[in-house]
Amino acid sequence: MKKLIAVLALTASPALAASGPFFSLRNTDFIVTLAFIVFIGILLYAKVPAKIAAMLDGRAVQIKAELDEARALREEAKVLLASYERKQKDVIEQANRIVASAKEEAMAAAAQAKADLQVSIARRVAAAEDQIASAEQSAIRAVKDQAISVAVAAAGDVLAKQMTAEGAAASIDAAIAQVDAKLH
Structure with missing residues (x-):
């Protein structure tokens, strides 16, 4: 496969192409068309589209x-x-x-x-x-x-001033009588 590609690449080079009839190897358009068809063929043979x-x-x-x-x-x-x-x-x-x-x-x-x-x-x-x-x-x-x-x-001061000896004795006797009456 590699050999085929190398041969086709050398055959389809523009150096070999020249002007002249269309189906001639010297016509550049024909060489390019042929190289394209070969390239498509190689792609189809190698199942590249698939x-x-x-x-x-x-x-x-x-x-x-x-x-x-x-x-x-x-x-x-x-x-x-x-x-x-x-x-x-x-x-x-x-x-x-x-x-x-x-x-x-x-x-x-x-x-x-x-x-x-x-x-x-x-x-x-x-x-x-x-x-x-x-x-x-x-x-x-x-x-x-x-x-x-x-x-x-x-009251003590008032009584002390008003009290005489007779009044004091009478007052004491009255107090003793009251105490005697209450205790008995």
Whole structure:
């Protein structure tokens, strides 16, 4: 095969071609036409068109398989995207529920703290009022005790000034009689 190609290449060279009748080896157009026909013949003898067609068919099958695989991957990607979008939506809804729950818990805790603070303030106010009442009672007792002490002292001074020996003896005898009457 290689020898045939070498012979045809040398025979069909433009150096051998010259002008003259068409079916002459000296006519360049004839030589080129003849070389082309021989070249086509060699290609047909070597079954190059069948090989090219087989290669093209194989490539077409491969491209079709790649396209089918790409379609399958695209569908799978769509399914995954939809799944992730659903998951994202669920996560967002769950986050919103958590935030709402946290807000409710915070409001409840704030209300409980407010109620506890009011109870604590009420206890402190009651304790302060009790202390004030106790201090008031102590102050009233202290004033009464002081008034009694002052009254006793004043009465003692008044009696000491008004009392004579006879009045003191009569007063003592009256007191003894009262004690005697109460004890018997």
